[in-house]
Amino acid sequence: MSEKRNISRMMDIRELKVKIGDKTILKGLTLELEKGKVHAIMGPNGSGKSTLSKAIVGHYDTEVLDGEIIYRGENIVDKEPEERALDGIFLSFQHPVEVAGVNNAYFLRSAVNAKRRHEGKDELNAAVFLREMKKYVEELGMQPDMISRSLNEGFSGGEKKRNEILQMQMLSPDMIILDEIDSGLDIDALRAVSEGINSMKNGDRSFLVITHYSRILDYIKPDYIHVLKDGKIVHTGGPELVAQLEEEGYESLGEA
Amino acid sequence: MKLSELRQSTASEILDLFGADESKISLAEELVKKGLPSKKSEEYRYADIESALSLELEFLKQSMDDIEPCDKLIITDGVVTHAPESVSVRYTSAIDRDMKHFDPLYYLGHIASEFVLALEPRGDESLKIVHRLTKIKTLIAYRVALFIAPNTQVNIYESFDDCSADGSLVLCGYDAFVDRDATLKLIKNQTLDSQNYRMIASHRFKIEKSATIDLATFDFGSASSLQTMKVELGERAHLEASHLLYASGSAKRGTVSKILHIGEHSTSNQQAKSILADKARGIFDALIKVEHSAKYTKAHQGSKAILLEMGPYMASKPQLEIYIDELEASHGSTTGQLDSKQLFYLRSRGISEVEAKKMLIQAFANELIDKVAGRSIQEQLHISFDKAFYGEARMECIDTCDGCEDALVGDTEEINRLFGFSQ
Ligand SMILES: Nc1ncnc2c1ncn2[C@@H]1O[C@H](COP(=O)(O)OP(=O)(O)OP(=O)(O)O)[C@@H](O)[C@H]1O
Ligand SMILES: [Mg+2]
Numbered sequence: 001m002s003e004k005r006n007i008s009r010m011m012d013i014r015e016l017k018v019k020i021g022d023k024t025i026l027k028g029l030t031l032e033l034e035k036g037k038v039h040a041i042m043g044p045n046g047s048g049k050s051t052l053s054k055a056i057v058g059h060y061d062t063e064v065l066d067g068e069i070i071y072r073g074e075n076i077v078d079k080e081p082e083e084r085a086l087d088g089i090f091l092s093f094q095h096p097v098e099v100a101g102v103n104n105a106y107f108l109r110s111a112v113n114a115k116r117r118h119e120g121k122d123e124l125n126a127a128v129f130l131r132e133m134k135k136y137v138e139e140l141g142m143q144p145d146m147i148s149r150s151l152n153e154g155f156s157g158g159e160k161k162r163n164e165i166l167q168m169q170m171l172s173p174d175m176i177i178l179d180e181i182d183s184g185l186d187i188d189a190l191r192a193v194s195e196g197i198n199s200m201k202n203g204d205r206s207f208l209v210i211t212h213y214s215r216i217l218d219y220i221k222p223d224y225i226h227v228l229k230d231g232k233i234v235h236t237g238g239p240e241l242v243a244q245l246e247e248e249g250y251e252s253l254g255e256a
Numbered sequence: 257m258k259l260s261e262l263r264q265s266t267a268s269e270i271l272d273l274f275g276a277d278e279s280k281i282s283l284a285e286e287l288v289k290k291g292l293p294s295k296k297s298e299e300y301r302y303a304d305i306e307s308a309l310s311l312e313l314e315f316l317k318q319s320m321d322d323i324e325p326c327d328k329l330i331i332t333d334g335v336v337t338h339a340p341e342s343v344s345v346r347y348t349s350a351i352d353r354d355m356k357h358f359d360p361l362y363y364l365g366h367i368a369s370e371f372v373l374a375l376e377p378r379g380d381e382s383l384k385i386v387h388r389l390t391k392i393k394t395l396i397a398y399r400v401a402l403f404i405a406p407n408t409q410v411n412i413y414e415s416f417d418d419c420s421a422d423g424s425l426v427l428c429g430y431d432a433f434v435d436r437d438a439t440l441k442l443i444k445n446q447t448l449d450s451q452n453y454r455m456i457a458s459h460r461f462k463i464e465k466s467a468t469i470d471l472a473t474f475d476f477g478s479a480s481s482l483q484t485m486k487v488e489l490g491e492r493a494h495l496e497a498s499h500l501l502y503a504s505g506s507a508k509r510g511t512v513s514k515i516l517h518i519g520e521h522s523t524s525n526q527q528a529k530s531i532l533a534d535k536a537r538g539i540f541d542a543l544i545k546v547e548h549s550a551k552y553t554k555a556h557q558g559s560k561a562i563l564l565e566m567g568p569y570m571a572s573k574p575q576l577e578i579y580i581d582e583l584e585a586s587h588g589s590t591t592g593q594l595d596s597k598q599l600f601y602l603r604s605r606g607i608s609e610v611e612a613k614k615m616l617i618q619a620f621a622n623e624l625i626d627k628v629a630g631r632s633i634q635e636q637l638h639i640s641f642d643k644a645f646y647g648e649a650r651m652e653c654i655d656t657c658d659g660c661e662d663a664l665v666g667d668t669e670e671i672n673r674l675f676g677f678s679q
Contacts, residue, residue: 057604060596085606097601101619106675110615111605118606130674148674150619167605 009070010035010175010206011056016067018048018055025051027231028067033175034224038207040217042242043228044250049210050094052228053179056208057091058084071175085111086118088174092164092181094210099151104163105133107151112170136169141192157184165196176200177208182216194219214242227253259364259395259425260309263292274315274368279349286355287363299358302539302571304480304508308454311425313395318370320347328384329375333391333421334398334428336373343383347371351401351431354460358514359484362458365427368397372431376403377410385414387428389421389453396424396453402432402440404467409439413633416446424453429484431460434467434493441470443628445637447644448479450505459485463493465519471497472628474637476644478505482539484512489550491519497526500624502644503536503568510539510571517550524554529624530561531617531645532568540570545577546585553580557587562594562620564613614646621645 011033018026025048033039043049055062056069058081068075076084099107113123124132133147140162152160161181168176178197182190197207197220209222217239225242227235227250235241235253245253262270267284271277276284292309293300318335323345326338336345351372354362366372377383389396404410434440448455463469467490473483487495495515503509515524530538540559561570574587594616602612618641625637 059604060600080609081600081603082606082608082612085604091604093601093604097597099598099601099616099619101622102602102615103675107602107605107607107615109675110611111602111607114606114608114611126675171605 008034010072012068012070013052013056014068014070016052016055016069017065018051018062019065020051020061020063024065025231026055029228029232031226031233033206033208035206036201036203037223038201038209038220039224039226040209040211040222040242041226041228041233042211042245042250047228048231049228050179053091053094053177053208053210056084056177057081057089082114085171085173086115089177090168090171090173090175091177092161092168092179094179094183096152096160096164098153098155100153102151104149104151105130105147108133108167108170111167115171133166133170136166136196139192140166140196141188142166158186158189161185161193162189165193169196169200172200174204175206175208177210179210180212181209182211182213190216191219214246217242229253257315258310258312260292260306262364270367275370276367277349280367282355283353283363283366287360287367290360290363292364293360297360299484299512299541300482302508302510302537302541303482303512305456305482308425308456308480311423311454312393313425314391314393315368316391316394316396318398328386330386330388331373331398331400332388333394333396334369334373337388340383342378342381344376344378346374346376348374348401352433353431354486357458357460357486359458359486359512361427361456362429362460362484365397365429365456365458366399368395368427369399372399372401374401374403377405377408379405380409382411383413385412386417387414387419388417389419389424389426391421391424393423394421394425395427396421397427399428400430402430402434404432404434404438404440406435407437409441411441411443411629413443413630413636414445415636416448419452421453422451426453426455427458428455429458429460432462432469434461434463434469436464437466438464439468439470441629442472443633443637444471444473444475445640446474447476447640448481450478450480450507452477452479454479455481457481457483459483461485461487461495463487463489463495465490466492468494468496471495472624473497473499473511474625474640475500475509476502476640478503478507478534478536480506480508482508482510482512485514487513487515487524489515489517489519489522489524492521492523493519494522495524495526497524498624498627499526499528499540500621500641501528501530501538502533502621502641503530503538504533504644506535508537508539510537510541512539512541514543514545515555517544517546517553517555519550521552522550522554525556527557527624528559528572529620530559530570530572531564531620532561532570533564535567537568538570538572540589541573543575543577544585544587546580546583548579551580551582553583553585555583555585559589560620561591562617563591564594564617617645618642
C-alpha cells in the first residue's frame with residue numbers, strides 16, 4: 001500500500017526536526033509533495049520556511065535532529081548538497097550569494113555539465129551551451145552582459161532572482177523549491193519569472209513555492225496551500241485558502 | 257662548495273673565491289658586515305635560507321657567446337644567447353650598485369656575477385625575457401641592469417623555461433633605473449617545483465621624478481624561493497606592485513620588500529594575494545617607509561591569503577614607518593578560508609566540492625591576472641596558474657570545442673570573452 005502511494009509522491013517529509021545553531025526551528029514537520037503539483041507554503045516571518053528549504057538541499061546551517069526527507073523513495077538527509085542537486089533538487093535562494101570573479105556562463109556550464117555527466121549524457125560544448133543560455137537570458141528579459149559578468153555580483157535584487165530562474169531552466173530539475181522568488185520583483189519581472197516557472201511544468205515536476213503574497217500564485221496556480229507556523233505545517237488546503245489568509249491573517253489558523 | 261662556508265671569510269677571501277677584482281671590494285665588505293642570511297636575519301626569518309646556503313654547488317665560469325637573433329631575449333645560465341636586434345645588450349662591470357640594500361644576497365649576487373648584463377631599450381619597447389637555466393647543482397649568479405630612458409615606456413614579460421637546473425641555486429635580480437617620466441611595466445611568471453632549482457631574486461628599483469614602475473609577479477609551485485626588492489621613489493614617482501602566489505607542498509615562498517618614499521607626492525600601491533596548500537608557507541614581509549622629504553605621499557598596501565587546509569601558514573607582515581604627517585596611507589592583511597556561503601551556493605547547483613573550491617580559488621587569482629595588460633599575456637598567466645593548480649590548462653576545452661560553426665555564437669574569441677577567459 002505504501003509503495004503504491006509513493007508512485008505519486010515526489011517528496012515525503014516526515015516528522016522533521018531541524019536546528020540552526022542551538023535553536024530548534026522545525027519541530028516535527030510533515031509534508032507530502034506530489035509529482036506534477038504546485039505546493040505553496042505561506043506563514044509568518046521566522047516560522048521556519050527558509051529553514052525547511054535549506055534542510056531539503058542540505059545547507060550547512062541546518063542540522064537534522066530527527067525525521068526523514070524521502071525523495072523519490074530515498075532518505076536524503078545524509079547526502080551531500082551536490083548529490084541532492086545532481087539527483088534533481090533545486091532551490092532558488094531567498095538571498096542568492098554574490099560570487100565575485102566567477103563568470104556566470106562558466107559557472108552555469110560547469111553545473112549543467114556536472115548534471116549531464118551524472119545522467120550519463122555528453123557534455124554541452126561551449127557554443128551550444130551559450131546558444132541556449134542566450135535564449136533563456138532573452139526570454140527572462142535579462143541584460144545580455146549578465147552572461148559574462150561575475151555570478152550575481154552587483155546584480156540588483158530582481159536580477160538575482162531572474163538569474164536563479166535561468167539556472168533552474170538550464171538545469172531542468174525535478175523538485176523545484178522557490179524561496180520568495182517573488183519578493184522584490186517589479187511587475188514585468190514577476191510576469192517573466194512566473195512564465196519561466198510555468199514553462200517548467202510538465203506533469204511530472206513538483207514545485208514548492210514559498211511566498212508571502214498571492215500575486216505570484218495568481219500566475220502559477222498552486223494545487224495546495226500549506227501554512228507553516230512555529231516549525232510545523234498547521235494547515236493544508238486548496239487554492240481558496242489564499243484569499244482567506246489574506247483576509248484573516250495567520251492568527252485564525254491554530255493547531256493542525 | 258657550500259655558500260654557508262663563506263660565513264667565516266673576509267672580504268678579500270670572498271673576492272678571491274669568486275675570482276672577482278678589487279673593484280668589488282666594497283660589495284664584499286658590505287656582505288661581510290651584514291653577514292650571510294640565516295634564519296635569525298630580519299629579512300630571511302620566514303624563508304628557508306639555510307638549506308639553500310648549504311646546497312653543495314659547483315661554481316660556474318660564464319663565457320659570453322655570440323648572440324643569435326630572436327624575437328625574445330633569452331638568458332641561458334646568466335648569459336644572453338638570443339636577443340631581438342632592436343635591443344642593445346652590453347656587458348659591463350660599472351653600474352651604480354646600491355650600497356644600502358637590505359639584502360646581503362644582493363651583494364653576493366653582484367660579487368658572484370662576472371659582469372652585469374645591461375639592457376638599454378632605445379625607445380618604447382615590448383620585450384619578452386626568457387630565463388633558461390640548465391646547469392644542475394650549480395651556483396648560477398647573474399645580474400641584469402635595466403636603463404629606461406626618459407619619457408619612454410618599456411614593457412617586459414619575463415618567464416622561465418621548463419628548466420632542468422635541479423639542485424642549483426640561482427642568485428639574480430634587476431637593478432632598474434627608470435628615468436624621468438618613463439614607465440617600466442614588468443611582469444614575471446614563474447612556476448617552480450620542489451625538485452627544481454632554488455632562486456633568490458634580489459631587486460633594486462629606482463624610480464625617478466614622475467616615473468612609474470608597474471610590477472606584477474606570479475609565483476606558482478612547490479619550491480622554496482624568495483624575491484626581495486628595494487624600491488626608491490622620487491618626486492611624483494609611482495609604484496604599482498601586485499604579487500600572486502600559489503604555493504604548495506612544503507614551499508616557503510614569497511616577497512620581502514622595502515618601499516622608500518623619498519620625493520614629495522610619490523605614490524605606491526602594493527597588493528599581495530596568496531593561495532596556500534599543503535604545508536606551504538607564504539611570505540609577504542613588506543615595509544613602506546616614508547621619509548621626511550616625502551610630503552604628500554600616498555601609500556597603500558594589502559595582503560589577502562587563502563589557506564586551503566589547516567596545514568599552510570601565511571607570514572604576512574605589512575609595516576608602515578612614517579616620519580611625516582602630510583600623507584595618505586593604509587595597510588591591511590587578511591588570512592582565511594574560502595567563503596562557505598559561496599562554496600555552498602556552487603555545490604547546491606551540482607558542482608562538486610573539489611570543483612567549487614577550485615572555481616573560488618580561480619576567482620581569487622583572476623583578480624590579479626586580469627589586471628595585467630595584454631590579452632596574450634593574461635592567457636599565458638591563466639595557463640601557468642591552471643597548470644600549477646589543476647595540473648592542466650583549463651582553457652584547452654574551449655580551444656578544442658567542436659560544433660562552433662553551426663552555433664549562433666561562432667567564434668572562439670566571442671566564446672572566450674563570454675566565459676571570461678580574456679577580459
Ligand atoms: N543562521 C542562523 N543563525 C541563527 N538563527 C537563524 C539562522 N537562520 C535562521 N535562524 C532563525 O531561525 C528562525 C526561522 O528562520 P527562517 O529563515 O526559516 O524563517 P522564514 O520563515 O523563512 O522567515 P521569512 O518569512 O522572514 O523569510 C528565525 O527565528 C531565524 O532567526
Ligand atoms: Mg525565509
